[in-house]
Amino acid sequence: MLHKHTSRVSPADVLRAHGFRVTTGRTKLLELLARAGTPLSIQKLHTLLRGTQDQATLYRTLTDLAAAGIVQRADMNTGTAHFEYTPGREHHHHVVCTDCGTVEDIDECALDELEHKITKRAKKFVHISSHNLEFFGQCVGCSR
Amino acid sequence: MLHKHTSRVSPADVLRAHGFRVTTGRTKLLELLARAGTPLSIQKLHTLLRGTQDQATLYRTLTDLAAAGIVQRADMNTGTAHFEYTPGREHHHHVVCTDCGTVEDIDECALDELEHKITKRAKKFVHISSHNLEFFGQCVGCSR
DNA sequence: TCTGTTATTGCAAACTTTTTGCATTAGTAT
DNA sequence: ATACTAATGCAAAAAGTTTGCAATAACAGA
Secondary structure (H helix, E strand, O other): OOOOOOOOOOHHHHHHHOOOOOOHHHHHHHHHHHHHOOOEEHHHHHHHOOOOOOHHHHHHHHHHHHHHOOEEEEOOOOOOOEEEEOOOOOOOEEEEEOOOOOEEEEOOOOHHHHHHHHHHHOOOEEEEEEEEEEEEEEEOOOOO | OOOOOOOOOOHHHHHHHOOOOOOHHHHHHHHHHHHHOOOEEHHHHHHHOOOOOOHHHHHHHHHHHHHOOOEEEEOOOOOOOEEEEOOOOOOOEEEEEOOOOOEEEEOOOOHHHHHHHHHHHOOOEEEEEEEEEEEEEEEOOOOO
């Protein structure tokens, strides 16, 4: 069995499929994100990549990748943007520890139904395209 | 009938009830937020208060008020924090226009059930204390 | 494989948002 | 009325993100 976060499609293929040039920087970045399987901040990525890539490049790259749907921006109330590798993964959300930042995935998103209901009721909107949802709490380790 | 966003309890009373000093600045701020009935950014608040209050003060005040549960921080993907007056209002979320920022309230939050289910399933968390949820789309005006 | 084109990158600087230190002001309890 | 201390304004710093530009490297076509 494949690892939970291992996609059958390589980062390089994903990049090509979206018309991006396959650079070593992007490949490394996506491999790292795919391996992590959890949202990481620019700062963390910069560190984990050992400064190989400039922060400006990371901002630009991740913005582009997010626009293409290859990564997803997640707001964890930390003041910095986090990004998660999404190819091969189902749409999902997270529980974030307000103390240490630990993240746990939630595999179920029961929002489609609600989203549909809302769309019908909304006065100012005809279509809802996306949503941000994160849960917050104290993880087991931090609650003692 | 009272206006939808008019609370029977005055901002001054709310402040006192939480042990805050009732200053003119805070009173004006809360009255403005209560009247607006929608999340506002610090910059907007600063303008609407005609510069009466320093931005540093607004940041400090709103952080304190949020910690006390008098206002609620809402992240609308604009890069700046927004705050909403909550006393006398039910827990709710929003649909935000990705183009012009127009906000519509969603009166229903069907997340309690999901939150409960998640709490039981979660491995790293015993308790979930809050969640952030915002929907995004194009409003009628912007979709033409 | 070589070559030209152009996306991508690094570096430095600018910009935006938020936080902090400190002296002054203004609420509040007595 | 007075003393105590939270709250505020101002200025500066910190943190996060964006931008301009020259140098580099990926890709398509020969």
